[in-house]
Amino acid sequence: MKKILFFAYPQYADFEVAHALFLLKKLGNYMITTVSIDGEPVESIGGLWTKAERSLSDIEVADYDLILISGGDGVSEIIDEEVVTTKLIDAKNSGILIAAICASATLLGKAGILEGRKFTCLLSTYENNKTLFSNSIYTGKDIEVDKGVITAKGTAFAEFAVSICDQLGVFEGKEQKNSILKFCKGISS
Numbered sequence: 001m002k003k004i005l006f007f008a009y010p011q012y013a014d015f016e017v018a019h020a021l022f023l024l025k026k027l028g029n030y031m032i033t034t035v036s037i038d039g040e041p042v043e044s045i046g047g048l049w050t051k052a053e054r055s056l057s058d059i060e061v062a063d064y065d066l067i068l069i070s071g072g073d074g075v076s077e078i079i080d081e082e083v084v085t086t087k088l089i090d091a092k093n094s095g096i097l098i099a100a101i102c103a104s105a106t107l108l109g110k111a112g113i114l115e116g117r118k119f120t121c122l123l124s125t126y127e128n129n130k131t132l133f134s135n136s137i138y139t140g141k142d143i144e145v146d147k148g149v150i151t152a153k154g155t156a157f158a159e160f161a162v163s164i165c166d167q168l169g170v171f172e173g174k175e176q177k178n179s180i181l182k183f184c185k186g187i188s189s
Contacts (some may be wrong), residue, residue: 002030002031003030003033004030004031004064004066006034006069007068007084008034008036008044008052009074010042011072012070012074013044016070016154016157017068017101017160019157019158020157021068023161023162023165023180024066027165027170028168029141030065030066034051035056035059036055037078040052045073045074046059050085057083059092063181064091064096065097066168067087067091067096068164069100069101069107071100072104072105075107083153084107084111089113092111098150100149101151101156101157101160102121102152109133114133116135116137118146119137119139119149120138120139120141120142121145121153121154122153122155140161153180158181158184162184
């Protein structure tokens, strides 16, 4: 079974992952498991209450095809949670695709996932967290895909969603990929 692990935390940016979750479920037929640090519901930055199915410590990341993490105002509240670092390292060591948008790049930096890799996020996130990114290559592009890790600026959520689906082989071809990108950007054909 194709499975996605979505990590939700208080004040995550729901809009940054909405397209990705929709496409993975609708086009990719992926089962999505939502976890939080403690398995409790969390409120997103947009005020949506998200029910976690399990706690992050209760999952085995090797059972999933993708770890999906949104950015958001609450990243600073969870960056020192050891379970986050441990699970990200487990995913990297298991060859699991990791997709992190906007401020969640700091979680990858803290876990050492970005060492030697190209990555991106908002310039202010990079500037405020340079020590976490010291052995990484910040490009400032809208999106980066490097060695099983996808990072994106929070404003590039459409490209982020399409890149994730592309890496997982969801699209039937380039035409469908381009059509879905236009859809996510609200561009009429």
